[in-house]
Amino acid sequence: MVYRQSLWTRATHWIWAICLFFLLLSGLQIFNARPNLYIGKQSGFAFDNSVLSMTAVNTPGGRRGVTTILGHEFDTTGVFGVSGTAEKPQVRGFPAALTIPSYRDLATGRVIHFFFAWLLVVTLFVWFTASLVNGHLCRDLRPTRGDLARLPQDIADHARFRFHHTGRYNVLQKLSYGIVFFVLFPVIVLTGLTMSPGLDAAWPWLLDLFGGRQTARTIHFVVMTLLVLFFLVHITMVLAAGPINELRSMVTGWYRTDPESNDGPAQ
Known part of the structure; x- marks a missing residue:
């Protein structure tokens, strides 16, 4: 057993999960006002x-x-x-089952969406600061040259659902988490801000960056779709790799690794 996830990582992980759930369904409520x-x-x-x-x-x-x-x-x-x-x-x-509220209520949908959007931003800031201070970013999420060299083998192993429990993130995890944290999250936050007339007046460069408010709305929707796909793949990998072990690490921080062989620890 190794202590894999810090308290900061675990707390922000679950706050993100809650935020993204409400952001998705309230966002579809807002989308329905102009589908x-x-x-x-x-x-x-x-x-x-x-x-x-x-x-x-x-x-x-x-x-x-x-x-x-x-x-x-x-x-x-x-x-x-x-x-x-x-x-x-x-x-x-989108059907009623996929929106919050389920009935037509744009005002309530916007209130819910904005609340969880700002909660997501604050949580991202807390996670980034804590991960920078405790070394989580450089130690666990930065791909090394050795990681990149193992990328083809790692892709082949995942395609065959062969997982190695080493207590460290594999290269596919590092790359996917890096894309989510440093590409998708910033883009979805900035495109969301671009759809605000008040912020456009204060920061007109947002409109130039994303090609206008309508284009920003489309990019916002596309990034949301990519995050949903990431979530589905993430859940599939958790179930395939051992849900009890994976959930334990995100609840208690402790993770069970593969036993060492005569050739050394599993990679």
Whole structure:
């Protein structure tokens, strides 16, 4: 047994999990107020710059949900555009089960979203400061040349669900966590700030950085999707590698490693 996760890492990990849950579902509530995404600084009926839209169309058989992605239309009745029951169909982008609140309430969705967004930012700052002070960043998350040399083998092992419990992060973990912490989180925070007219007035460079408020909204949505995919892969790897051992390390900090062989410790 090795002490793998510090109190700071464990506490911020679970706060992030809570924040991202509420941010996702409240964000979909906000998205439903305008279930369209655009590229450019302007949008509206006079522009043809939509890259995604969820809408409802009237057909002889009733209303159908249609999702358009880059000009390609898909019938998504029951999921996107039109959901609910056949007796009481609901015209909305994402279904009620995926939004907070479940009913249409943009104001409440915004309050929840902004609260957990700032909580996420504060937690990120605390984690970064603590990890810099206690050496977690350089010691555990910085890929070494040896790590990068083992990358092909590490990819092959993960593809075959062969895991080595050494008490250290493997190179795929280091790279994925690095991308999440230092690319996806900063981008989703900055694009969120770019959608605020007040902050745009104070920091107009945000609009130039992301190509306008509408483009920032699209990037925000794309990064959210990438974080959801990361979460799904993360949970899959936890279950495959041994959920009890993995959860123990994120609750108590203690992690059970592989026994040493005659050739030395497992790598």
